[in-house]
Amino acid sequence: MSATTRIAGRYEIVRPLGHGAMATVDLAQDVELDRPIALKRLAENLARDDELRRRFLREPRLAARLSHPNVVRVFDVGEDDGRPFIAMEYVDGETLADLVARRGRLPAAEAATLGVQMCAGLAAAHAAGLVHRDVKPQNLLLGTDGVLKLGDFGIAVGHEGTKLTLAGTVLGTAGYLAPEQARGEQVTAAADVYGVGAVLYELLAGETSRRGASLAEHGGENGFRPPDLAARAPDAPPELIAAIASCLALRPEDRPPSAAALARLLAPMASEADTLSLPADPARRATEILAPRVAPPSRRRTRRRLAAAVALVAAAAAGLAVAIVLTSGGGRSPGRTSGSRTVAPPAVGSNVADQARNLENWLRIHAQTSP
């Protein structure tokens, strides 16, 4: 019999959900409230870095302000034995990245339904003055109940992260960055609207809106002009194609004015339009909601900050699947096909690290598949 590990006196580790180079995510039981949670912990060797610890804990504190059905809730942050942790809502489901890898192109109505839910979560965040800045399929968790949740608020944030992307170091996120964000300019909530467009494009086309793994590969503005979506999703209604194209506009002011406005554009095409709850019109346009600027790092601190950002982005990536069920135990498992259905190979990532992570997740998902 193995001894149970208890974190911070109340979270009993049940089993691992995922891990990467920078963080581990476990399914844990909150013994005080008697509920399952996803517990993300900074890797032990990184926990000694003060800056990493500070950043790891700062952003969830922002996200904890939010309480919305389309946002993964942060319950608690803290430290145990010197290791920072984040206790989050546990979602039984899969990421949209897994969904696309498993199913390929989605029907337009289903994509629109997911888009409305993304917008609802983002509208709540924007109303609270938060800009996500990293909207991408890996950050969107679809529960088995059909509810989509936006996860990992603000972990991969900061202008340092953007600069890393420019340098081609953080490759995975580059495909979803708004042009102004990629250029290191002031980021507003319009960047999140762009991210929704990029995700919807991928849901409809079954492939990302941009080729190339890094911004360097994307090139200049032309790199942000996506291939013709209508040709890739011929069955999608023109209104949906147009809505997505407007989200992907190069200039923030040319995009839908808010996540709520985008939800209204998408709702008529959604498969469950009558049951979806649309966000209220916001007081401010997306372009008026500014992401906090970070003072440019001094030369002396640049390397350290870059390293911290790399680590956090990697931690985010490792934990983005955070709250999904990866092992057996009754319910439906994500990405698992049943019966005689064909099993898709691990998804091809936008870069080698992504692809290795996809393979890792694929293996964990299928770890419990009975022969």
Added chain:
Amino acid sequence: MPPALARGWAAQAAAIEAAAAGGNDCSALRLANALRTQVVATEQKVPLRLRSPLVTGVNALAARITCTPPTVKKPPKPPKPPDKHGKHDHHGHGPGGDGNDQ
């Protein structure tokens, strides 16, 4: 898939991810090749319907990684001994003495 087997391979995939993310492509390739060898050697333990997608995934990952070994600087050549016969004895097809060699 046997959980222990899958988790072991998943841990190796995580190591490949870390190496690639850290720019250590040669290390990532070495790990990916090792993983591929293990998967191929043990594939009979993998359920039939997972075997092909797994091998496809592992092969694709290994094939994608490019390792460019660092260039090794050659030690400087020792100075040539003085030419006994003088420059008029060259018979090769190199640039002739009349060209503008700068």
